[in-house]
Amino acid sequence: MEYFNLKRPEERVSFAEAARRGLGSDQGLFHPMAIPRLDASAVLDMSRFDRYRTLLEPFVAPDFSGTTIDEMVAAAFTFDSPTVPVGDAYALELFHGPTLAFKDYGARFMAQCLARIRGDGPMTILTATSGDTGAAVAHAFKDAPGIRVVVLYPQGRISHAQEQLFCTLGGNIETLAVHGSFDDCQALVKTAFDNQALSSRLGLNSANSINVSRLVAQILYFWDLCAAVRTENLVVSVPSGNFGDLTAGLMAKSMGAPIARFVAATNVNDTVPRYLQTGTWEPRPTVSTASNAMDVSRPNNWPRVEYLLSDNGWTLDARVVDEADTVAAIRSLDALGYTGEPHCAVAYKALRRSLRPGETGAFLCTAHPAKFAESVESALGRKLPVPAAIAEALGKKNLSAEMEPDARAFKEYLLSSWKREK
Secondary structure (H helix, E strand, O other), X not given: OEEEEOOOOOOEEEHHHHHHHOOOHHHOOEEEOOOOOOOHHHHHOOOHHHHHHHHHHHHHOOOOOHXXXXXXXXXXXXXXXXXXXXXXXXXXXXXXXXXXXXXXXXXXXXXHHHHHHOOOOOEEEEEEOOOHHHHHHHHXXXXXXXXXXXXXXXXXXXXXHHHHHHOOOOOOEEEEEEOOOHHHHHHHHHHHHHOHHHHHHHOEEEOOOXXXXXXHHHHXXXXXXXXXXXXXXXXXXXXXXXXXXHHHHHHHHHHOOOOOEEEEEEOOOOHHHHHHHHOOOOOOOOOOOOOHHHOOOOOOOHHHHHHHHHHHOOOOEEEEOOHHHHHHHHHHHHHOOOOOOHHHHHHHHHHHHHOOOOOEEEEEEOEOHHHHHHHHHHHHOOOOOOOHHHHHHHOOOOOOEEEOOOHHHHHHHHHHHHHHHO
């Protein structure tokens, strides 16, 4: 399949090139030329392995053969995404991977892709994280030959458990605590990619959801949900920060997944809901919240969402959930026998506000509650058990360096650390 640059439609590349480059010219996002339409009933009746292979093949062929796709699926997706009844709705649990977050899907598949297409030159994976991406990418690429990973995150604005999961690895994993917001981190990443000489010299690639190799992997679990909940009136509420997850959901719907509509659930960083109401794109300073992975005021994936909505003639219901309602939702879920963290709580609250008679609701649970133990324990008044992966990370030394959100200093860091490695 070919992919085109949303900013420069004349720029067209293969899947391998889009995955290798991350971003197109002028920081444009690569997007499939045509999303394949599949027989939904046949896909839903397949085994999980066959379903994943069938869904991925049109996006990655002819760069990868069927045998290679089988190998990548088997290596990347070694964990499940169970659908759990919660009252009269359903929770899609996406935190059963090695870093206890949905980002494991995209990061692990991306690692499989780049291991096969990166070539002989240097490669630096450069990514900004608002919480979970950092850990998923770091673990997916840990000790990968010839690949260096640099992760930027907003200092003091992610949970301690999130930070420890990726800032303690060392080796080919470098982490930078930026004195600013996630948007500041994203801006530094974009500036580095805009510097063609720097990008070429270091072999820069992005592991954020702007990279198509991560994006196509996220399509898979929306089909898992549809396989578990067989209804024609399924409404899916997606906790939305950088809007990659919602992009993948809309792509799944475009392929034929029986999802009636989506709810974009945001916290008080509400650029998109306001835009849909007023028609004016007006990002405000990012506000820190308990659902910190969604603390994004300039979502990178929004151009893809807008393109998919326009191309299909769809509308989007976007709902804002504030901090008080997030806590209330955590308690409501607990009353139903389900322990949820702030992001799924935002999605659940937005779903309850949006559901209409006759619809069946589902919401995405993107991280394990223990990654946000302080918020959940404060809301519920009790301690949570600590998973082994988090307990191990909490006992390690944080290896991060600190940095101001300064493009020149960031360039100097990238070059100096690269020279040390050379």
